[in-house]
Amino acid sequence: MSAALLIDILLWGSVIGVGLIAFRRGKPVFTASLREGSMDFINIVPRIALGVIGSGYIAAIIPQEVITGWLGPDSGWLGITTAVLAGAATPGGPVIGFSIGTVALKSGGGVPQVVAYVVAWALFAFQRVILWEIPFMPARFVWFRCAVSVPFPFLAAAIAMVIGKP
Amino acid sequence: MSEPSPKDPAPAEDAESEPRPGRIRKPIGWSTIFIAVLVAVSAALVWRRDGTDGVLDILTHDLALFGGIIPRVLAGCLLGAFISEILPHEKVSRSLGPKSGLMGLLIGTAFGAILPGGPFTVYPVGSALLAVGADFGAVIAMVVSWTLIGYGRAVAWEIPIMGTDFTLWRIVISLPLPILAGALGRFVYVRLSPKRAADEADT
Numbered sequence: 001m002s003a004a005l006l007i008d009i010l011l012w013g014s015v016i017g018v019g020l021i022a023f024r025r026g027k028p029v030f031t032a033s034l035r036e037g038s039m040d041f042i043n044i045v046p047r048i049a050l051g052v053i054g055s056g057y058i059a060a061i062i063p064q065e066v067i068t069g070w071l072g073p074d075s076g077w078l079g080i081t082t083a084v085l086a087g088a089a090t091p092g093g094p095v096i097g098f099s100i101g102t103v104a105l106k107s108g109g110g111v112p113q114v115v116a117y118v119v120a121w122a123l124f125a126f127q128r129v130i131l132w133e134i135p136f137m138p139a140r141f142v143w144f145r146c147a148v149s150v151p152f153p154f155l156a157a158a159i160a161m162v163i164g165k166p
Numbered sequence: 167m168s169e170p171s172p173k174d175p176a177p178a179e180d181a182e183s184e185p186r187p188g189r190i191r192k193p194i195g196w197s198t199i200f201i202a203v204l205v206a207v208s209a210a211l212v213w214r215r216d217g218t219d220g221v222l223d224i225l226t227h228d229l230a231l232f233g234g235i236i237p238r239v240l241a242g243c244l245l246g247a248f249i250s251e252i253l254p255h256e257k258v259s260r261s262l263g264p265k266s267g268l269m270g271l272l273i274g275t276a277f278g279a280i281l282p283g284g285p286f287t288v289y290p291v292g293s294a295l296l297a298v299g300a301d302f303g304a305v306i307a308m309v310v311s312w313t314l315i316g317y318g319r320a321v322a323w324e325i326p327i328m329g330t331d332f333t334l335w336r337i338v339i340s341l342p343l344p345i346l347a348g349a350l351g352r353f354v355y356v357r358l359s360p361k362r363a364a365d366e367a368d369t
Contacts, residue, residue, distance in 0.1 A: 007318055010282035011241050018248035029251055037247030040290065041240050047198055048239055048286075052232040054205030056224035061208045094323035102328050115336055118328075119343075122313040128285060133309075134197045136246075136289030141296065145306050148351040152310075152343050159339045 044135050051131030058127065059092035064100055071104040071117055077154075083113040084153045087120025090127075097121040111165050112157040120153035239286040246290030250298050259299030264352070266304060271348040274304035278311030278344060284319065288312040302355045307348030314340040 023030040070086035071079075090097050101118045105111070124146045133142045213221045262270045281288055292305045313319070315337050324333045 004322055007282055007284075007322060008238070011238060011245075011287060014282055015241050015244050015248070018245060018252060021252050022248045025252060033247040033251035034244070036251070037240075037244035040247060041243040044239060044243065045236070047201075048235070049232060050198065050201055050205065052235055053225065053228040054201065054208070056228040056231075057205055057208035057212050057221075060220075060224060061211045094319055095327065098324055098327035105328075105332070115339060118324075118336060119314065119340065122319075123310065130197050130201055132285035133289050134195075136285075137293045138296065139195070139197070141302060141305065144302060144355065145309060145347075145351065148306060148354060149310065149347055151350070152347055155346070156336075156339050156343065163339070165335075 047135040048131070051127075051135075055092055055127060055131065059096060062089070062091045064096060064103070067100050068103050068107075071100065071109050071113060075110050075113070079110060079113045080116045080154060080157045083117040083157075084120040087117045087122075087153065088124050088126055090121050090125050092127065097125065112160040115160040116153040116157040119156040123149040123152060235286065238283060242283060242286035242288075242290045245283075245287055246294040249291055250294035253295075253298050255299045258295065259301075262295060262300035262304040264301040264303070264356070266301070268345070268349075270301075270304045271307045271345045271352075274300070274307035274348055275311040275315075275344040278308035278313075279315050279317070281308075281312055281316065282318060288316075301352065303348040303352030306351040307344045310347040311344035314343055 019030070019034075022033050067086050067090050070082045070089075086100075087097075090100060097118070101114050101121075104114050104117065129142060129146060133145075209221060212224065216223075260266065261273055266273070278288065281291060288309060292309055295308070296302075296305055320333055320337065324336075328336075
């Protein structure tokens with residue numbers, strides 16, 4: 001069974017689970033949340049469409065080599081800083097982010113730098129923030145969360161330096 | 167692709183006019199316009215470089231991706247709606263609110279780590295939790311936990327691409343980060359907007 005299928009099963013299983021709880025609270029509760037969720041969905045779809053269908057073009061004009069270059073030979077904290085910036089600037093989905101990390105590891109990038117890159121990408125890759133997080137969440141929360149997250153790729157790199165390689 | 171018309175140029179980003187982080191659907195805001203412009207410019211550059219075929223190649227690929235994601239987005243929206251409906255407000259603000267302490271951050275972290283699905287789940291659910299009484303700190307812990315120690319992306323993408331050793335090691339390093347991020351968020355939030363934080367603590 002593929003991981004994607006497993007995740008879909010878990011996802012829909014959870015939806016059915018909470019749906020059943022709502023249903024047992026009474027039919028009005030159930031239909032109200034069903035309507036609310038569907039309205040959210042209808043409101044969000046154009047934005048997701050724009051993001052998902054458009055992201056291929058953004059990824060195509062910021063080629064992976066550019067980002068990989070930022071993860072270059074600079075070691076130490078300067079290298080970690082450029083790695084964090086590269087993580088934030090990486091377009092596209094997880095395949096691109098992790099592939100760049102792998103390329104950097106294989107071509108001699110430092111492990112703390114790659115950790116900083118992957119963690120920064122996970123925390124605030126601009127495309128995910130704008131395409132996914134902002135449409136769903138209050139914008140005030142999103143900017144606040146990103147600002148608060150800035151120290152953590154550096155902290156992860158520091159931990160990586162202390163505890164050593166995998 | 168047709169550009170969405172910016173019907174409302176003053177979106178919900180204005181912190182003062184936004185009544186509360188809630189489930190208020192935003193009109194098309196500047197971030198959507200920004201993305202639309204970015205996509206249009208990128209598509210034009212691809213067209214100049216690769217011609218119509220290049221543009222169509224990417225379009226068909228991304229349309230397929232979009233088709234695969236759509237049902238999951240629906241699932242995420244329904245999950246968020248059900249959760250905000252079935253979770254009692256006072257219980258959520260007690261266990262995830264501004265005064266929930268370390269326990270609230272731990273619950274947020276655990277929730278983020280076990281939440282199935284991708285961005286299409288975590289953000290609607292996070293938004294729902296904010297609406298029913300969770301504070302920024304707990305939801306930051308949840309979102310950061312999902313992105314750093316959640317199993318979904320790790321299993322589907324990181325392990326196949328980066329290898330099991332690196333992934334597990336990276337997750338171990340990341341373990342303390344959601345709690346620290348949530349704590350930092352709470353610490354800064356109370357100082358940035360003390361009045362709002364006090365209001366939320368009272369509700």
